[in-house]
Amino acid sequence: MLTSANVKPVSASAAHILGEVCREKQEAAIPLVRLFLHYGNILPFLSAVAHAEVNRTQDPNTIFRGNSLTSKCIDETMKLAGNHYLQVTLRCMIDEICTDHKPCEIDPVKLKESENLETNRENLRQYVDRIFNMITTSGVRCPTVMCDIFFSLRESAATRFEVDQDVSYTAVSSFIFLRFFAPAILSPNLFQLRPHHPDPATSRTLTLISKTIQTLGSLAKSKSASFKETYMAAFYDYFNEQKYGDAVKNFLDLISSSGRWNQKSIETPIMLKEGFMIKRAQGRNRFGMKNFKKRWFRLTNHEFTYHKTKGEGALCRIPIENILAVERLEEESFKMKNMFQVIQPERALYIQANNCVEARDWIDILTKVSQCNRKRLSTYHPSAYLNGHWLCCKMSADTEPGCTPCTGGLPANIQLDVDGDREAERIYCLFSTNMNKLVNMQEACGSRSVYDGPEQEEYSCFLIDDPRETYKTLRVIISSVQTLEQQHTKYKRDMFRKTKIGSQDHPIGDKSFQCYIHQQSESSTYSI
Structure with a gap:
């Protein structure tokens, strides 16, 4: 599993296969990210899967916009490694918004009789301005692991789409703005920025701020047109200035280049x-x-x-x-x-x-x-x-x-407390639960290896770039899962035989032990 980044192509690796057989990509992303972070291998893996996804992307405007294994893994990495970053960047402002309850409704249809539209717009504009400034001046606090990932995304996108000058920015902004800051503003309770979900009025304010911040960070050429609501397009006119685009680019330059100043690709002083x-x-x-x-x-x-x-x-x-x-x-x-x-x-x-x-x-x-x-x-x-x-x-x-140890860097670079054995067990359970899909994927590899024609319909859901390499990996996975299941079964039977009913460890009347005996009896009957 940990060597998945070295497998060519990466779609034939154990980690990528796990993402293919799980019902939801998020199920695979959570244990994979935690395991790779624990062993310090997250960057090579994410670089490999991101590079493969970029090469499959035909339109630079849709880069990293789908719910792929790459996007889900990067989302999970940002959520784990970037928690402190969010706290120091947004928390004070989110607390202020939730405490002050300033009216910020700019939809004329939803406006209350006691509210003034221009006053509400000004309140909202000030909030957006302050949060935007907090975000674009926070690059120095961005965790190193996130900076390294963004650098890799930027390099892959720029190499794949050489003609598009903005793709190196949009590849990074699609994560840091659309999948990190905007969701945290929208639902601060899900990112530990607030203990509870905000009240409806505050939630509406946060929604309007999140929409505007997301658009500011997207670097879209026609930003006003990206809003479905007329009132949002009109409000965005406040921010149609070059300084906002320049601030976003400077911020993206910092977080996707930090620590790599000697790279030839960064020639202009920032x-x-x-x-x-x-x-x-x-x-x-x-x-x-x-x-x-x-x-x-x-x-x-x-x-x-x-x-x-x-x-x-x-x-x-x-x-x-x-x-x-x-x-x-x-x-x-x-x-x-x-x-x-x-x-x-x-x-x-x-x-x-x-x-x-x-x-x-x-x-x-x-x-x-x-x-x-x-x-x-x-x-x-x-x-x-x-x-x-x-x-x-x-x-x-x-x-x-x-005579004194150096402080060792920024507080944002926090080592995560991850139980590697537990995450490995979760991955085993996912493979075991999806054994039928592993077998089907193996059959799909065999089908594609023999026939050059179109895949069968039931196999079309699997991404298989190299049938032979994927088949080899699947064979190892299936064999390993079956071996572990046999060892687990043997261990349970040995423990059952060695158990003394009525002992201090297993007294008569212990309900959990009675359940255990029942399970073992069923297992023994089934095996016979």
Whole structure:
């Protein structure tokens, strides 16, 4: 199962076959995703099935729009790995909407007598604007596993449809907007954003917001026409500005490229963040407030620079690959708050942000863009090197390895607690339950291997790209399931024979044990 990504074609793999025989793709996706996440193999598998699906897609406008095994597996991955991401991005805004109960109905037919249409539109517009801004500025918090998946989707789509310039964006937006953020806004209780389903009025507000956010993220060429309702098309005119499309593309660039800045496919620098902060002058023997200068900092996907003022040439350039760690700096170092350090091979750059929120944002985004660097440090010095020694560990050599473990990345990269054995058992149960379909699929492979004509109608529901390879995999699956069933049956019989009725473990009158005896008796009678 875990080697499914290496099977050529991937449709002949055990994981893909499980998706073919299950009644609902979701049944297969849940244990598969959990198992692959547990063993760290989710990216190769999803890349393989996504690449195969993209190659089967004829129209770039329908890419990843169906309920395939690929889409269901990516949905489940986002739901598991992206839960914290949703919490920090949307929860405060969802709570505000559910608490304030501002009227946002923009359908004239449903408008109450006490409500004003223009006021409601303005309330809704403000909500959409704020949520849209929260989403498009949240790329730094997107979990690494999701970024890697989006990068793979983007590469596959761009390779398959070279003529369509937007397909590399729509391949990603079809998941992050249509299948992640929009559903979470629509039903926050299903994504642990709210404890209960919202009241009807709030639910209506969330529905209108979700529709608008979904359309904003779709990058459709004729967005107003995508609304069936006239009032929604009119409301969307508020957002028919280039800045919204640019914000979506910048966001998609960040989440589908993060950690892979050296790829040749990303040649244009992407502006990630900029603003004034205070830095400590480098190479000085004396340290004090005079050594701190206010500078304009600018971060792109290629480098981190600072300038004397905005618009002037860079005084210093730090390539992203040279950033070894980004950590907070203890206040005692310079008696200054909101400080952090960007550690390079030669020295550390000490920076003071304007406030704690800005410091956190800079640390997060600098960590995000550099977290895949090969030479990242595992330890650092939480205090500065002053007067010939490190203030934290008192070591005198400025090249001394760090004395404190690095924080290890963003809180969004949470390791999931998955029971691999339990998920493997679920997969076994699904195969066992669908044994008849496995046999039918095996017969379909044999039919296609012998005849070049059309498949029989009862076999047409199976996707079989390579009958020979698929047949080999099916034979192994069926044999493995049958072997496990025989071992389970043997184990139950052995336990039944060794059981002493009336013992402390199985006293007389134990209803569960009586049921167990009944089951064993039926099994023994059947086998005889």
